[in-house]
Amino acid sequence: MPARRVDPAELRAAVSVTLAWLRGEAERPARRELAEAVRLSLRTLERAAPGNSVEVRVPPFGAVQCVRGPRHTRGTPPNVVETDPRTWLLLVTGELDWSTAVERGEVSASGSRADLAHWLPLLRFGNTPQEPAEQ
DSSP: OOOOOOOHHHHHHHHHTTHHHHTTSSOOOOHHHHHHHHHHHHHHHHHHSOSSSEEEEETTTEEEEESSSOOOOSSSOSSEEEEOHHHHHHHHHTSSOHHHHHHTTSEEEESTTOOOTTTOOSOBOSSSOBOOOOO
8 A cells, every 4th residue: 555645845844844953053843843754754755665675764753664676574674774863854855865874874774775865865955945756
């Protein structure tokens, strides 16, 4: 069953609330606001990269399965990506690139399919805004 569609304007609004924090200009947003930004962006990734071969975890707010390939049904999947909410949103917005995050150990990516660089960022803010990836 495909992920529920995310309204691009809703995603942009939810993530924009976190931008000042992501850029080190403000305090951490309220838990509810942070959770919404993470969950909507995870659902957007799930739609942009449909499949069940990679599990992307952003504790404590959510996890999705995405990327075409062999499906796992029990236990820990062979391809897992895990990171914290701030790093995830930095990746989502293009404020941090995938390879740098992995090199710094800010993202744990295990398995041959656990490279999300092709799908990130999901949206950008600034002089050249882009809409989220095709849903």
